[in-house]
Amino acid sequence: MQYQPIIGLEVHVELATKSKMFCGCPAEHFGVEPNTHTCPVCLGLPGALPVPNRKAVDWTIMLGLALGCKINENSKFDRKNYFYPDLAKGYQISQYDEPLCESGALTIGSGKNSKQITIRRVHLEEDTGKLQHAQVNGEQVSLVDFNRGGVPLVEIVTEPDFRSIEEVDEYLKKLQKIVRYLGISGADMEKGSMRLEPSISISTDGKLPAYRVELKNINSFRFARHALEFEIQRQINILEKGDKPTQQTRGWNEAKGETMLQRDKEEANDYRYFPEPDIPPMRFSREQIINIKNQIPELPDAKSARFQTDFDLTDYTANLLADDPEIAKYFEESVQVVKELKETSDLIKDVANWIVNKRVDVADTVPGQLVKFILKSKQVNQVDENEMDEFIQKLLEENQQLVSDIKNGKTAAIGVLIGKAIKHYPNNKDLVISKLNTKLN
Ligand code: ZN
Ligand code: MN
Numbered sequence: 001m002q003y004q005p006i007i008g009l010e011v012h013v014e015l016a017t018k019s020k021m022f023c024g025c026p027a028e029h030f031g032v033e034p035n036t037h038t039c040p041v042c043l044g045l046p047g048a049l050p051v052p053n054r055k056a057v058d059w060t061i062m063l064g065l066a067l068g069c070k071i072n073e074n075s076k077f078d079r080k081n082y083f084y085p086d087l088a089k090g091y092q093i094s095q096y097d098e099p100l101c102e103s104g105a106l107t108i109g110s111g112k113n114s115k116q117i118t119i120r121r122v123h124l125e126e127d128t129g130k131l132q133h134a135q136v137n138g139e140q141v142s143l144v145d146f147n148r149g150g151v152p153l154v155e156i157v158t159e160p161d162f163r164s165i166e167e168v169d170e171y172l173k174k175l176q177k178i179v180r181y182l183g184i185s186g187a188d189m190e191k192g193s194m195r196l197e198p199s200i201s202i203s204t205d206g207k208l209p210a211y212r213v214e215l216k217n218i219n220s221f222r223f224a225r226h227a228l229e230f231e232i233q234r235q236i237n238i239l240e241k242g243d244k245p246t247q248q249t250r251g252w253n254e255a256k257g258e259t260m261l262q263r264d265k266e267e268a269n270d271y272r273y274f275p276e277p278d279i280p281p282m283r284f285s286r287e288q289i290i291n292i293k294n295q296i297p298e299l300p301d302a303k304s305a306r307f308q309t310d311f312d313l314t315d316y317t318a319n320l321l322a323d324d325p326e327i328a329k330y331f332e333e334s335v336q337v338v339k340e341l342k343e344t345s346d347l348i349k350d351v352a353n354w355i356v357n358k359r360v361d362v363a364d365t366v367p368g369q370l371v372k373f374i375l376k377s378k379q380v381n382q383v384d385e386n387e388m389d390e391f392i393q394k395l396l397e398e399n400q401q402l403v404s405d406i407k408n409g410k411t412a413a414i415g416v417l418i419g420k421a422i423k424h425y426p427n428n429k430d431l432v433i434s435k436l437n438t439k440l441n
């Protein structure tokens with residue numbers, strides 16, 4: 001039997017806006033004293049009315065555009081009703097049938113091995129509070145911190161297009177890079193500002209099975225791999241026994257290295273979605289969308305391609321430079337210095353390789369210093385070979401006794417000559433030794 005994993009992803013990214021999604025509370029919640037960033041709106045007190053955060057809406061559209069999505073001219077918020085202690089209102093303001101962005105794609109792999117992952121939708125919602133399980137006065141209790149409640153959260157949903165863990169891994173890293181490039185979130189999995197919920201099923205006939213298992217509580221790239229590996233094997237084991245896996249939500253327990261049943265999955269209509277009555281529908285003009293599009297910086301793929309054409313770099317080097325916006329900027333500043341010095345494009349390649357291979361600390365070295373340093377070290381290494389040949393000739397003439405010792409088999413004497421040669425050419429040891437050896441043979 002052929003077992004083919006079929007994986008779709010829901011990724012939640014917390015936006016790094018100053019204030020929360022529907023109120024003026026600070027959105028920062030990491031390492032903040034519990035329940036200090038709250039107000040009647042984000043605590044869901046009676047009579048409090050939500051006002052959408054304009055920046056969060058713009059940033060969601062920006063991400064959608066960066067992912068090649070169509071931006072819906074008409075969009076609205078909906079209530080997703082469910083009970084959980086971290087959800088003060090008893091519902092989450094989210095988007096149901098009119099998300100801000102739809103039908104995008106992200107390409108993973110390169111060249112012949114590239115593959116498009118279809119993005120079904122990108123929508124905006126609010127985050128929930130956080131439960132802390134602690135011991136208070138010798139009692140095991142659960143505490144609720146609402147600082148995170150109401151923080152803007154973007155959800156990016158793919159079609160079930162992934163066929164391997166490697167594809168998932170690559171997509172996540174690429175998505176994280178884009179989000180960071182846009183400067184809309186730290187997208188840090190460890191801090192929870194990027195969260196992942198994969199849905200996994202196993203196909204035995206190439207078709208999409210009628211069930212899927214959704215995984216929760218994954219907070220690092222490493223855990224994502226572990227959880228997917230475990231879950232794929234768990235479902236294959238069920239199929240091997242002749243049974244069928246069922247639709248479930250399971251949580252990943254890293255300590256135990258296994259996924260555990262949380263609940264049998266609700267269908268979407270269990271949430272009784274309905275339009276949020278306190279927020280008017282949104283409408284966007286073409287101009288507004290174009291204006292947001294113009295704010296998108298050059299993204300990593302485009303940047304890498306430009307580095308390859310403009311500076312004749314390998315895709316490996318160009319990708320590494322383009323990966324991190326700070327490194328990319330540093331490289332471009334260095335290129336500027338090279339141009340000002342009217343140096344050759346060879347030096348640009350040297351600078352690129354130097355940044356990538358020697359892991360230059362970009363916070364500590366200004367580009368001008370680096371370029372001059374590389375230039376100098378190249379000049380030191382450039383040696384007049386004729387001069388070196390003459391030097392060796394003279395060295396051998398001045399030490400005829402040693403030379404004849406060596407020719408008579410006292411090879412230890414060669415060390416003395418090498419010592420003298422290295423002392424004269426400390427920066428070109430290999431070359432001078434090899435020339436010396438050639439002469440002596
Ligand atoms: Zn608030
Ligand atoms: Mn969500």
